Amino acid sequence: MNLLQDIVYLKGVGPAKAELLRDELGIYTLRDLLLYFPFRYVDKSQITTVKQIQGESEPVQLLLECVSFTEVGMGRAKRLTGRFRDSSGDIELVWFKGASWIQKNFQIGQTYLVYGKPALFSGRYNIPHPEVEWVEQSRWNAGNTFKPVYRTTEKCSKKGLNSHGIAQLTRTLVSQLPAGLIEENLPEYLLMKYKLISREAALREVHFPQDSKKLESARRRLKFEELFFLQIQVARQKVALTKDERGVVFEKVGDLFLDFYNNHLPFELTNAQKRVVKEIRQDVAKGFHMNRLIQGDVGSGKTIVAILAMLLAVDNGFQACLMAPTEILAIQHHQSMKELLAPLNCEVALLTGSTKTAERRRIHQGLLEGSIQLLVGTHALIEPVVQFQKLGLVIIDEQHRFGVAQRARLWAKATIPPHILVMTATPIPRTLAMTVYGDLDVSVIDELPPGRKPIETIWRSDSRRLEVFQFMENEIKKGRQVYVVYPLIEESEALDYKDLQDGYDSISRRFPRPQYQISIVHGRIKPEDRDYEMNIFIQRQTQIMIATTVIEVGVNVPNASVMVIESAERFGLSQLHQLRGRVGRGADQSYCILMTGNKLSNESKTRMETMVRTNDGFEIAEVDLELRGPGDISGTQQSGVLQLKIADIVKDQSILLVARECALEMVEEDATLSLPKHYSVRRYLDEMSRGNSDWSKIS
Ligand code: ADP
Ligand code: MG
Numbered sequence: 190m191n192l193l194q195d196i197v198y199l200k201g202v203g204p205a206k207a208e209l210l211r212d213e214l215g216i217y218t219l220r221d222l223l224l225y226f227p228f229r230y231v232d233k234s235q236i237t238t239v240k241q242i243q244g245e246s247e248p249v250q251l252l253l254e255c256v257s258f259t260e261v262g263m264g265r266a267k268r269l270t271g272r273f274r275d276s277s278g279d280i281e282l283v284w285f286k287g288a289s290w291i292q293k294n295f296q297i298g299q300t301y302l303v304y305g306k307p308a309l310f311s312g313r314y315n316i317p318h319p320e321v322e323w324v325e326q327s328r329w330n331a332g333n334t335f336k337p338v339y340r341t342t343e344k345c346s347k348k349g350l351n352s353h354g355i356a357q358l359t360r361t362l363v364s365q366l367p368a369g370l371i372e373e374n375l376p377e378y379l380l381m382k383y384k385l386i387s388r389e390a391a392l393r394e395v396h397f398p399q400d401s402k403k404l405e406s407a408r409r410r411l412k413f414e415e416l417f418f419l420q421i422q423v424a425r426q427k428v429a430l431t432k433d434e435r436g437v438v439f440e441k442v443g444d445l446f447l448d449f450y451n452n453h454l455p456f457e458l459t460n461a462q463k464r465v466v467k468e469i470r471q472d473v474a475k476g477f478h479m480n481r482l483i484q485g486d487v488g489s490g491k492t493i494v495a496i497l498a499m500l501l502a503v504d505n506g507f508q509a510c511l512m513a514p515t516e517i518l519a520i521q522h523h524q525s526m527k528e529l530l531a532p533l534n535c536e537v538a539l540l541t542g543s544t545k546t547a548e549r550r551r552i553h554q555g556l557l558e559g560s561i562q563l564l565v566g567t568h569a570l571i572e573p574v575v576q577f578q579k580l581g582l583v584i585i586d587e588q589h590r591f592g593v594a595q596r597a598r599l600w601a602k603a604t605i606p607p608h609i610l611v612m613t614a615t616p617i618p619r620t621l622a623m624t625v626y627g628d629l630d631v632s633v634i635d636e637l638p639p640g641r642k643p644i645e646t647i648w649r650s651d652s653r654r655l656e657v658f659q660f661m662e663n664e665i666k667k668g669r670q671v672y673v674v675y676p677l678i679e680e681s682e683a684l685d686y687k688d689l690q691d692g693y694d695s696i697s698r699r700f701p702r703p704q705y706q707i708s709i710v711h712g713r714i715k716p717e718d719r720d721y722e723m724n725i726f727i728q729r730q731t732q733i734m735i736a737t738t739v740i741e742v743g744v745n746v747p748n749a750s751v752m753v754i755e756s757a758e759r760f761g762l763s764q765l766h767q768l769r770g771r772v773g774r775g776a777d778q779s780y781c782i783l784m785t786g787n788k789l790s791n792e793s794k795t796r797m798e799t800m801v802r803t804n805d806g807f808e809i810a811e812v813d814l815e816l817r818g819p820g821d822i823s824g825t826q827q828s829g830v831l832q833l834k835i836a837d838i839v840k841d842q843s844i845l846l847v848a849r850e851c852a853l854e855m856v857e858e859d860a861t862l863s864l865p866k867h868y869s870v871r872r873y874l875d876e877m878s879r880g881n882s883d884w885s886k887i888s
Contacts, residue, residue: 190367192220200361209350213342222362223371225355226395226411226835227337230404231304240277242307242314249316251275251303253282255295260288270315271295273303281315285786287684299323308788317788322353335398343682359396366393374873375414376866379851385410395835409844412836416845418877419833420852421870428860436478437581437605442470443504445533446497453532454493461485461636462494468632469498469610473582479608485634486806487770488641491612492745494634495584496526498610503535503562507581507607510564512571514587516541516716517723521745522586523565530563540566540575543717585611614767614806643804644773646781648757648797657782658699661751665705665732669750669777674768676759677712677737685737686713692755693735706731738764747775757783757800758793762813765800792816 196216197207210216216225237249253273260269269288270281282303284291295301305319339355346354371389379385386394391410398404458466465483472479485491499509511526513519523539530537538552538561555561559578564570611629649657661671673696675689693709700707708722708731726734727746734749738760752772757765765783773779783797799812838845855867862871 190219190365190370192223192370193218196222199358200365201358206348206350209345209348213345213350214340219362222359223366223392224834225339225359227356228340229338230335230398231302231338232335232401238275238277239280239314242280245307245309248304248306251280252300253280253303254300255297257297258292258295273301281313282319282321283315283317285317287687290684290687295321306790310788335401335404337396343686356396363393363396372869372872374869375417376869378866379417383413383847385413388414408835411834412841412844413848415833415836416838416841416848417852418873420845420849421856421874424852424856425860428856435605436473436476436608437505437507438476439470439473439501439505439507439581439608441505442501445504445535446500449500449530449533450497453529455529456638458493459490459634459636459638461634462490465494465632465634466497469494470501472630473498473501473608478606479610480629481610482629482631483610483612483634484631485612485614486637487614487767488637488774489614489634490638491586491614491634492522492525495586495610495612496529498582498584499563500533500535502582502608505581507579508556508559508562508564508577509582509584509607510566510570510577510580511584511586513565513567516543516567517720517744518586519565519567520720520724521727525745526563526565535563536561537563537565540564540569542567542569544569580607582608582610585609587613614770640776641773642776642778644769644779644781646769646783646801646804648783648785648801650787651784652787654784657753657784658696660780660782661733661753662700664751664780665700668748670726670729670731670746670748671733671751671753672749672768672771673733673735673753673755675711675735675737675755678759686711688756689735689737696733696735700733705733707733707735710734710736712737738768744771745774746771748777750775750777750779752779752781753784754781755784756786757797758785758789760796762796762799762809762816765796766806766809769800769804 195207196202196210196218197204199219199222202210210222214225216222231250235250236252239251239253242249251273253275256272256274256279258269258271260267262268267285267288269284269291271284271291273280273282282305300323302322303316303319304321305316307314307316337352337356337359339352339359341351341355345351369389371392373380373388375385375388380387386406388410391407391414394403394407395411398407465485469479469481472481483491483494495511499511502509511522513522519539519541523537526537536555538555540549540552544552552561552564553574553576556564556575556577569575664671673692675685675692677685677689689711693707697707706725708726710719710722714722722731722734723744725731729748749772752769754760754765754768760768769781772781781800783800785793785797789797795812795816799809803809836844855862855870858864859867862874
């Protein structure tokens with residue numbers, strides 16, 4: 190058996206499922222499946238009875254028979270309650286959304302495994318939005334105590350690849366694995382010192398743990414491994430850069446920079462912007478290699494800093510490029526750079542996945558010959574076919590979507606590696622930033638441009654929707670534009686899309702054509718259409734933009750003054766803050782309206798109150814850290830600071846610190862990792878860098 194074998198060859202997969210696994214879940218090979226870890230486990234040994242429920246804090250698992258359904262309430266307050274029972278008593282399960290779907294899919298008299306947090310309501314417990322699974326009694330008694338729960342998508346679920354279906358595949362795979370096939374990738378001395386179990390044992394145990402203790406050691410081992418290899422990369426990069434890499438020198442501040450700075454800046458820079466520009470200038474003049482992270486809250490004006498740095502490169506005879514995480518953003522950056530730099534007579538090219546062949550050729554040629562000096566684009570920039578004559582500076586916008594390894598690939602594009610500037614709005618507390626982006630120096634833009642009115646944040650319950658519509662109408666009458674954002678979570682994708690559609694319908698009724706025009710953007714819309722919808726909003730042809738979080742990052746529409754966030758309780762704090770940052774970019778007073786249901790957990794309340802209280806991204810990040818204590822693995826993973834498979838840089842800080850220490854020590858002693866005792870580490874790194882689809886995610 191070869192773990193790099195295509196997933197299609199696993200028993201039970203076949204071409205159709207293989208395609209879904211690839212496209213939806215990024216699982217190409219057997220190894221990918223083996224590394225597709227459960228994000229949660231249901232402890233099957235623990236079944237609570239209705240009578241035993243004691244409080245609201247802990248989720249419970251019940252085995253319940255479905256008795257009946259009733260719909261109660263009106264309009265948006267409408268909910269569906271299901272009566273369920275076991276031998277000890279009755280309990281209500283409550284859904285505020287998706288009533289018809291639920292009624293269609295449940296059968297009266299059937300038994301279900303129900304998992305969720307009880308809520309106390311009028312002296313009785315109910316369970317809002319539980320996870321429910323149909324169980325066959327016979328299958329129920331067999332099997333492991335811990336059942337893995339895998340992340341999946343609606344499309345996969347429909348074709349039998351729900352969590353259970355994926356578990357069947359991992360079970361097949363794990364049971365077929367010959368002993369010894371999975372090689373250890375950590376040195377023996379580390380395993381001993383930190384009492385880590387072997388990689389092989391951990392990978393088997395993490396999917397089908399025998400008990401909670403074994404699960405814990407498997408997870409600890411895999412987290413350590415993940416963080417260790419992340420830190421090894423960071424450490425090696427740092428050593429490589431300080432030891433042997435000379436940086437290109439931008440010694441002069443030339444005509445382009447000065448002309449732009451003195452005559453064409455559309456506004457005066459804030460002191461923070463000036464300071465960061467200065468830090469960059471010092472870096473690039475020294476002859477060292479710049480590797481700098483600019484952290485600046487949303488709207489703090491990072492783009493202009495990037496432009497100035499790029500001009501500095503061109504003044505010194507180098508090319509510069511700016512890489513954005515999405516096509517929409519790349520187009521926007523390109524557009525605004527073209528306008529700003531128009532008086533300077535300096536071409537800015539745009540290269541994305543959808544650049545037409547002829548234009549693409551022209552750009553490739555121009556970059557190679559040096560006739561194009563400035564380039565803006567997406568991931569398309571890191572493809573090997575894109576070659577520069579003299580690349581001196583690479584700027585990466587919204588850092589968290591690019592890993593260490595991706596950055597490393599950029600350097601291959603020049604004999605002396607270009608200076609690197611990464612810009613992020615994700616407010617990560619400084620200590621964490623240093624640990625995760627340990628190879629970077631950090632600059633902070635801690636000041637917003639003047640004259641900007643702080644965004645006013647308002648928290649409203651769903652029942653006041655009509656008022657909110659009225660408010661939107663008033664703003665639109667003043668010529669402003671409005672975003673309405675809906676959550677979209679993988680695990681509840683189907684229901685979420687339904688909500689989005691319902692929302693779209695009710696907004697379209699309230700704001701009818703032709704008086705009003707509405708844009709809609711979400712993941713099920715083709716990328717071309719998404720860009721089109723986004724562009725007509727940018728051009729003010731539509732007044733309302735209905736979207737999922739695809740608009741979270743970077744988009745700049747200064748005329749938009751209202752951000753309505755639906756089901757705001759379902760977003761994490763950092764996401765809410767990012768979304769709010771989409772407004773308040775012009776001179777007008779802007780508003781963020783958080784819409785929630787009436788019944789909220791204490792944590793959700795704290796999140797809403799924090800948003801209402803402060804606009805400060807760093808303060809919000811601190812609260813966020815506090816809130817995300819133990820538990821709830823999925824939430825942090827989705828907040829997207831880093832795409833880690835199993836570890837969590839917030840909760841697993843103690844493991845992170847140890848792993849970092851080990852990695853630094855190892856690299857200091859043996860930068861090339863060629864000592865025999867480091868053989869396993871070296872071999873694993875080599876294996877991973879050899880065309881692995883996964884590596885960028887790990888790093
Ligand atoms: P972000 O840091 O979120 O990328 P942008 O660079 O997109 O922010 O800037 C947000 C808005 O603020 C833009 O419309 C930009 O033109 C404006 N802006 C940036 N710096 C200043 C400044 N010093 N004075 C006034 N407006 C500014
Ligand atoms: Mg930006």
